[in-house]
Amino acid sequence: MKQHELTLLLSLIWALTLLYGEMFAYWLPPLFTCSWPHLLRSSSSSTVQTDSGDYQVDYVKVAVIADPQLMDKTSLHLPPKSLALELAEFYTDLNMRRSFFTSVLPFKPEVILFLGDYFDGGPYLSDEEWKESFSRFRHIFGLNAQGKYTDMQVYYIPGNHDIGYEILHSLKPEVIQRYEEIFGIRNYKLMIGKVDFIAIDAQTLDGHPHKHLTSQTWDFVKNISAGDVIHPRVLLTHIPLFRRDNTYCGPSRSSSIINQRIQHTGNSNAGDIMYQDYVFEESSKHLLETIKPKFILSGHDHDQCTITHQSKFGPATEHTVGTISWQQGNLYPSFMLLSVYNSTLPTASIPEETLLTQICYLPMQAHIYIWYTVLFVLTLLATLFWPTSGTSLWHQFCTFFGHCKQLMASIFSRSETKDKDEDANYEYEMMWEADGSMHLVKKPLNAPTVNSNDRSLGERGNVVMRSAARKNTAQEADLSVNVDMASAARMPPRTGKSKTTIIIQRLIRALRMVTVIAAVNVPLYMMLLFKDWIDK
Template identity: 55%
Template sequence: MWNLTAVLCLVWAATLLYGEMFAFWVPSFWSCSWPHLRHRSSSPSSSRMSGQEYPSDYVKVAVLTDPQVMDRTSLHLAPKSLALEIVQFYTDLFMRRATLASVLPLQPDVILFLGDYFDGGPILTDEEWQESWNRFKHMFNLNMIGSSSTRVYYLPGNHDIGYAAVCFHMPEVVKRYEKEFGPRNYQFRVGKVDFIAVDAQTLDGSSQGNLTTATWDFVKNVSRDVNSTPRVLLTHIPLYRPDGSSCGPYRSSPIINQRVVHSDRNQEIQYQNYITEQSSNLLLDMVKPVLVLSGHDHDQCTVTHMSKNGKVREHTVGTISWQQGNLHPSFMLLSASNLVVHNLSSSDEAVKTHLCFLPSQLYIYLWYLSLFVLTLLLLLLWPTNGSRYFDGIIGHIRSLITGLFSRVTMKEKNEDEDCEYEMIWDAEGTMHLVKRALKAPTKPSSERSQVERGKAVIRPTAKKQTSQEPDGAVSLDVNVPGGLGLGLDASVKLQSRTHKSKTRVVIRRLLRAFRSLTVIAAVNVPLYMMLLFKDWIDK
């Protein structure tokens, strides 16, 4: 039993190490790498053969979106309740581990967030908003990143400032966002590529609104800036695509078609999952991007748009949180060219992208639960002499194999024992050995009768020696009614003893399982707590 306990301790330790630590190392060490390096390894005949010179031709950008830090608006749970605190802790911990173990080890030069940093951003009080903002900075290690050379850029989302209707009636929400994250519409350069960040929530708002007017004025100014630098359009809400458009092989949820909800009071937008077709076409024609990056949908989607300047690919990046309806959280790696690109119609020369998947946290917890059930079953059902039991099976198999090989030899030996050889001389004086079967000896009838009588005499004697009771007692049990009562009492006592024996076996097994569970917990609970908090503490 202790051997089984030791094996289960090792299995649980390996499971916890993988689920709480090693699984988050897989993207940075195995499944994910910068796209320009992947292109380099797949194109050995490239004109640049120097392994050290080639990587410097690109700037590394990590793209993250839709963390939606959980708050009192996320679930139907009481604010500050224990259940809500536990959910928030494990959700924040997942994204912090993803940042520390999956994203930052890849050493990005730029980190780009595509919006929805809060869950109930527009309706949170200033105190609640500040608390969520502090949690956001902690889980993405922004305090440490701010002291390094890594640049961080933000894009507003609908969960941060709301849709057009909220922005129109609650301008203080927009001011609160801009105070911490910076402007909603701006342009920045990475390498030789320009990134155009647009507040998508106000694009389809009323033309009389100041925020909508400011967003379109920014887009017009970008369109007047004629240069030869390729552009990447950044918008939280994806551009319009026809209903039923294919999203590519990486999408795991059903495709959501266009849906726009207007307010009854002033017809401002209260919800939209895509930018309208008219606004999408204007953006593509005015900005002239080689690539579009978006979020909002929480799932991966890749589509190709047709504009006046040709085909434009859009990547909708999935959420980085495991609590936002996507079982396969992800982030994107983007390599922006550090060299002048002459062919602006080709996005492959200017930017290269690669989608990276994070561990499926739900599957990890399901495996924990399955292993716990399996552990209980093994500890309860494992035989007392489990090692001897398996040794007996192996010995039985060996005896069967040995018996198969020895059967032929035994047959030949038995044939020699049941025969005799007789010497015969022929007329020429030559001797021959002739094999003859032995005749079974026949016993006289008197001997058989004596044996039979002997057997008959022996049987009662053996019975007396076994039972140690006179014959009268036997006949009493059979023929006397009182003897039947004694037999029933003995049967009841036997059943009672059997029941008590089974109860003792169950109790012993429960105690044995409890002792083994205590040992397994004593070894693995401290390991789990250490793994749980080693990434949570600021470094």
């Protein structure tokens, strides 16, 4: 393969790699790997039988997104406004924006639920930094200035990275205020389809009961639990409910199980909560018995986990949704498609499967960047060490095709050659019969006989001839050696290229090839970057 052919091949490989890593990979969920769960069911299971006939079941399409956790100055302990931090923020934001616009929106959800942790260091950001982070959040998810959509409903619940835990609520009460100004109240009830969704501020559940925020949350739980439960209920909580250590989370989880960790101020459990992984056991039990949910959606864990809680009112399934960001410790970012029952039946009965879920995985961005690095190294090695005197790829193809043609011709002509060789060893003699008819008789050829005297004479002659030939050959060899030595003495010594010259030539050739490859693919890469970054 010659130099220009290698350059063309590497340029093509890079172009295909960039197109897949920056665009095609995000098309896979809506086109091939994911679908609304109610569409995956058979037509017979999408109908409900009643006394008055069969009715088609209708569903509201809900997309669930957890833990975008936008990077900021608290994420990597980098100086604010530094180039490294700016690049990290840009590529993380770009990945989530691509995921949302290219992988989530093509499903055309009617409702979007965010399960908290919109910022990484939310409680520790100044008001100006908070507004800047919210501006990035709106840009990533295509929201208007009020954090809403014109054609979709959107709902939020707070996360610990947005408002913090109990200790911050007393030290920085303004954190709660600015959250509610942007995202709305923290505890509320809404109806989607024929299902009630109960959203609570899980960060305040386990605080001291006499504190305002904790008592406010439990008062809300008490109020919505009064009376009969008419519709199935879904509990929305950022922090998952209590689970035993090392509880199995199902086959969808890719990381290790995280057990409960609780940090208090001071050295006793009486201090304010600084961190927790799960809602306390007593609080979890109380929520299950008062709200009576059939289904629970949570985040915070950054990975998938599906478990079943038991209460005196029956089982409740909890789905912890993994993060949508590739920078939050999960190599397999994801989102959830939730089909919510939305049909009115004559008997007012509700089928058992009122909620159907489907986890959709996004491109493994870390693996894509690793492949970019590997391909870059392979490109450098190929441009530096590929042979300079390679033959043309087209010439190699023609040669290979010629060899194949000769092989096929030899196979087909083998039988004909065999017949000809057999006929060459025989002769045909005409035989006449008495009645005047003639026919051919095949006879083998007679091998020539050699007389013993002739053989001995020939052998003696060969001896003489060999002796003479040996003598002449020795004389010619001596003469040729003398001539070669004389000519070698007259020729000047050949000087090869120095290693330095070869290295410089290789570097120049590699630089020239890399420049051509970059000239083709850098504009393509920039176009793919800003195609998704610019507001549509």
